[in-house]
Amino acid sequence: MSRAGQTGKRSRVSVARPRAIRSGPPRRLPLTAKAALAAAEATCSKTPPEFETALHAEPRPAETTARPPIRGPPVPPACYTIATFCAAHHLSEAMFFKMREMGIAPDVMQVGRRVLISFESAAKWRAQREVTTAAE
Numbered sequence: 194m195s196r197a198g199q200t201g202k203r204s205r206v207s208v209a210r211p212r213a214i215r216s217g218p219p220r221r222l223p224l225t226a227k228a229a230l231a232a233a234e235a236t237c238s239k240t241p242p243e244f245e246t247a248l249h250a251e252p253r254p255a256e257t258t259a260r261p262p263i264r265g266p267p268v269p270p271a272c273y274t275i276a277t278f279c280a281a282h283h284l285s286e287a288m289f290f291k292m293r294e295m296g297i298a299p300d301v302m303q304v305g306r307r308v309l310i311s312f313e314s315a316a317k318w319r320a321q322r323e324v325t326t327a328a329e
Contacts, residue, residue: 272302273310282315297321 270277279286279297292298301308315323 205208272312273315275308275310278310278315282319297325 273281275286275289278284279289289298299310300314301310302314303309
């Protein structure tokens with residue numbers, strides 16, 4: 194039994210994994226139709242008929258047409274969570290809860306167990322903060 198099996202400690206040096214061995218020469222990327230035609234014309238004076246048909250072939254429909262989305266467009270949110278409210282207003286969550294204890298946080302609503310802040314409540318809170326700041 195190895196030391197790692199006896200003590201329960203893993204070895205610090207990891208074992209090198211063998212690479213996948215490729216046989217044969219390195220592979221080239223396939224040529225485009227125009228590049229293949231240019232290569233064929235460079236070697237002989239006449240264009241081979243298979244290249245002639247390849248240049249005038251119809252494009253494959255999977256490459257040219259985009260598939261329509263399965264669902265409709267995404268629905269924009271109608272309220273904030275505490276985390277998204279803090280991110281949108283550049284506040285930390287700790288600061289939000291401090292403001293809540295001081296009574297100057299925006300009004301929250303509970304939906305089930307979730308605590309949400311409506312956009313209207315956030316706008317009213319911002320207006321109150323601006324008035325309070327201007328008064329000071």
